[in-house]
Amino acid sequence: MVTTRAFRSFAHIGLIVAALALAGCQTASEDPTPTDAPSSAASIEPSPSASDASSASAEATPGGDGEGEETSVFDLDVGDCFSADSDQLETVDVVDCEQTHEYETFALIDHEAGDDEPYPDEQELLEYADTICQPPFESFVEHDYQSSIWYITTLTPSEETWADGDREIVCTLNQQDDDQELISVTGSAEGSGE
Template sequence: MNRPARTALTLAALVGLTGTLAACGGDVLALEVGDCVNQSDLQDTEVSSVTTLECSEPHDAEIFGAVTHDDGDFPGEDEVKSEAQEGCITRFEEFVGVPYVESEIYFSTLSPSEQSWNQADDRTSLCIILAEEKMTGSLEGANR
């Protein structure tokens, strides 16, 4: 069975941002594996800021992996998204504990746009678990 990830997102142009997260919201380039967020911050096709939460607080999305793309010219949106999805599928099993095709959990990716690639030297796609309901804690090792 081939289970696609949910809609992939693109990082907005982020020229001049410091990479510092603020309590009310922060630079999406500063997100790291282990950060918890809410899907409502990720609903636009281009995302430039997001509020991180302690994973002990209610949230419905969690960064579970990062895929680093090769340096060079922007390979195109389709190629970046394809590389991100392939990398995230591998990282999904490592994080959740079961292969993605067997899991009840979905994920999405947050990938560089051509503009953030060229202007912010962004080469990282993030893998984001999407929960159907708010949760507290992490889905690491959930085995479902």
């Protein structure tokens, strides 16, 4: 299961790429809230952004068009665009970024901890993900995070996937409206300068 957390300067969701059959993930919010979802499901919910602006290619409608290649949340690649129609999910429909979507994966980064190191404090892991995803965000978007129209959402390992040696952090971005609801967009954020 993945738990989510949202906060103003660095917004993200936790998840690590792992074998779906072996383990689940958890997400945490700034005020962690336990979930009762199956351990192999990922949880995605909106998180606040560095800016309240939105681009002309964005529309405040939930979800994508529902058409795309069904992909495990554990198999996302850089450049994958997708929407999440529920808070608990195991797969997403990856679509061409020119189609309507909510999220875009912009980096996959391995945590520096070795295989024999214990699961870090959840807050420590989330702060690490915040820090490690910001430089590739700025390179990908070609704009600084604090004044960008995009929000960072990270997927980090759960305690179970960590025990299996998983260390990958998936960095994604999205847009949100003034009520912090996800905004569906078309086109890639890569090189957008926003």
